[in-house]
Amino acid sequence: MSVQPWLPIAELAAGVQSGKLKAVELVEQAIKTMEDKKDYDAIIAILYERARARAHQVDQMASSGQQIGRLAGVPFIAKDNFLVYGAETTAASNILKGFTAPYQATAIERLEAEGAICVAKANLDAFAHGSSTENSDFFTTKNPYDKSRVPGGSSGGSATAVALQMAPFATGTDTGSSVRLPAAFCGVVGLKPTYGLVSRSGVVAMASSLDVIGPLTRTVEDAALVLDVMAGKDDLDSTTIERDTQSYTELSLDLKGKKIGVLEEYMDENVEAGVRKTILDAIEKLKAAGAEISEISIPSMPLSLAVYYILCPAEVSSNLSRYDGQRYGYSYDQAKNLDESYSNSRGRGFGKEAKRRIMIGTYVLSSGYYDAYYKRAQTVRTKLIKEFEAAFAKVDFMLGAVSPTPPFKIGEKTKDPLQMYLADLFMVGANLVGIPSVSIPAGMSDGLPVGLQLMAPQKADRQLLGLAKATEAVLA
């Protein structure tokens, strides 16, 4: 995968602002790389006209001395569940094929306001339901290090695109692993911020008590800058929280005396030997740099996936009820009446994984089962929150593997949905308790990337990024 690497995002933006670099050329570089690497199937659509027009506009602003912004002329790729004004937004699903976004996601709005240019929409598991992009209704994205393997999911198109230098950064969404797993499998940085830190307005909803938006980048520094642009309250998403008053790019890099707990449950016997060794080596380097490493436990962690696979489908079944074939999206025109039109359109428009989750969700929310499944899962969620609080009273951060295995083979888990779900085992905890978590490259094992997961308490995103950047430096 020899490709021309991009400069750091801040340098690209400064170059465009000063006129040393041209946005038009950056956009053409992105387009050429996407076309050259088309066989990886990372991209659903390249936004040729829109991107070229905006690049032209940015260059004109720069040459007339106007202040553009911190992402001036920087190309980026949006996961195809972000509404980008005027562009087709499918969430990689047949039911949304042909849907043109009549408005724009707040996150995209904020990136563009700082001069960034959306050059393409990236592939994902349809509606972000999956861990490999194999649930995309269109095609499966290939891993940048081994085309016979998956890139992870659901933001697999975004991760492969960033790894192959198609753009300096891409956006992702993370409901249970979807930014961090593909970041780990593709050897890039993937940040899942605190719940509510980035507005979800204009992003196709999956499970609203868990969904967050995060960047995929090549470095922690780039991730911090993109987060800083996207973060903060938004009237259009009432779950958003106050951002840090300090910039997320102002990072403390001191590792000395930092208390880091190695999460036992994320380093257990299920972790493959090569992954384990890579993580243990990283821990040794952190120790040598002065970090205080200890072991820590979240005893209920093994239950987290069961909690997740009740709450997530329950919320999915609710959010996906809006795809009814009447107002937008696929509609079966031979239906005899309205009720059949709903069932026919949804039955033919949704892929298998969406149907599975809708039906599981309907089951756990139905009267008679609600208390035993949904309410119980919400209560075990409280138990997890309390255990995380107790752990963070002892340590500043926690650390573990992102995934128990390296990237798996395409087709390896598609016959068994439960096995596919288990790929998320080490990641859903952060979503259930709302804390920030980041995957950074820890090294390689047998020619495949291994991700290191770092976690911090809620709203400590800036501190987490500082630790991640310092860790990135000691691992380099």
Next chain:
Amino acid sequence: MAKLTREDVLKLARLSRLELTEAEIDEFRGELSEILQYVEQLQGVDVSDLKPTNQVTGLTNVFRKDEIRDYGYQPAELLKNVPQVQADRIKVKRMVV
């Protein structure tokens, strides 16, 4: 232990407004049963003295003024995505059979 019957799957499909093929009914019966059996491990967990969590960052009701705001959405553009339009309205199939 949840072991779904064919009738259970049909009922869920009906509640979810999902038309399924015969092959899907068979396939989902096995897969959904397996997933439900997996999540049933929560049944044995001691949750006495704990309340369910509905919101993780501690937000309670978030209010805004009940007033119309202009977001600049163009009706014509919104209607472009509608499968069937008649006289600027969304056309649906008959409701009463």
